[in-house]
Amino acid sequence: MSDTYITLVSEKLNSADSKKKAEKIIEFLTEQKIVEKDLTECVLGSSKGYAPAENYGNILEQSELNLTELKINGIELITEKQVFENGGNGLEEIICPNCGENNIENDWGNSLGNWHSGIDSDILKCQKCGIEKSITEFEFNPTWAFGNLGITFWNWTKLNPKFVAELEKIIGTELKVVNGKI
Numbered sequence: 001m002s003d004t005y006i007t008l009v010s011e012k013l014n015s016a017d018s019k020k021k022a023e024k025i026i027e028f029l030t031e032q033k034i035v036e037k038d039l040t041e042c043v044l045g046s047s048k049g050y051a052p053a054e055n056y057g058n059i060l061e062q063s064e065l066n067l068t069e070l071k072i073n074g075i076e077l078i079t080e081k082q083v084f085e086n087g088g089n090g091l092e093e094i095i096c097p098n099c100g101e102n103n104i105e106n107d108w109g110n111s112l113g114n115w116h117s118g119i120d121s122d123i124l125k126c127q128k129c130g131i132e133k134s135i136t137e138f139e140f141n142p143t144w145a146f147g148n149l150g151i152t153f154w155n156w157t158k159l160n161p162k163f164v165a166e167l168e169k170i171i172g173t174e175l176k177v178v179n180g181k182i
Contacts, residue, residue: 003044003072004181006159007152009084009145011136012173018079018149021171025151026050026077028170034059035075042074043154044182049074052156059163060156070155078150083116085144087180093141094124101128103138111135115146145176 013021029035035050043049051074052067067073078084085091094103106127115122115135125132136146151167153159159177168175 002181003155004179005087005152005154006156007078007084007145007150007178007180008159008164008167008175009147009151009178010149010171010173010175011145011147013147013149013171015080015148018147021149022077022079022151024170025167028167029075032058040074042072043076043152044072045076047076049076049152049154056156059160061158061160063157065155065157067156072154073156074154075156076152076154078152079148081116081118081148082150083112083144083146084150084176084178085140085180086142086178087182089142089181091140091142091144093139095139095141096126096129096131097133097137097139098131099126099129101126103127108135108138143176143178145178147176150178151175 030037033053033055036053039048040051041048042051057063108124111122111124112135114120122134123132124135
């Protein structure tokens with residue numbers, strides 16, 4: 001079985017604010033007994049995460065499996081600038097915010113790299129209408145997001161929209177949902 005993830009991303013917060021909001025999120029999730037308080041090795045990669053607690057099912061639309069039976073089952077908080085993508089499972093479209101043209105064949109890699117590194121220009125010129133916008137203003141399909149705060153749920157099933165809306169209230173910005181599989 002391969003691992004899946006859902007990442008909720010705020011594209012509005014700067015790095016300093018994202019760390020403060022991450023603390024609020026963990027405080028909320030531990031108070032609600034959705035995750036355990038202590039960090040453990042329950043996420044993929046070198047970082048540690050927060051394992052599911054007794055009420056984790058309260059934030060899911062429906063649970064097809066028992067998360068506590070999985071080794072990779074935690075929540076990981078990312079509080080640094082990152083492109084949140086779908087795990088390398090293909091990209092079909094990069095849609096212009098002005099005319100709707102698919103710019104997948106455009107040379108967008110440099111704009112993406114420049115956004116991530118914070119140097120040079122992250123501008124992409126639409127191959128049809130010629131508008132020049134930040135790569136972050138184009139719509140990616142499947143969904144990608146660009147930001148300093150990501151909340152990754154490893155192997156959790158679909159999150160309840162009411163829960164996502166509650167997190168949006170806590171941090172004060174919209175959250176974009178990115179689904180991935182490794």
